[in-house]
Amino acid sequence: MYRNKKYDGSETDTIRQHEYNAELLMKKVIETNNEEERTKLRSAAATFKNLAMGEWCNR
Secondary structure, three states, rough: OOOOOOOOOOOHHHHHHHHHHHHHHHHHHOOOHHHHHHHHHHHHHHHHHHHHHHHHHHH
């Protein structure tokens, strides 16, 4: 999946990977009808967004 996006191991690409994962999870939230599952997916997406922000701030 990351190869298709041409991500490597650089710090910038790590941030992009976290943002991409958050985006995928938010798309899954829209597709899911189970509210408990949606809550878990939102939480996971927020975690990836926080990771991206943390990486960005530590540059």
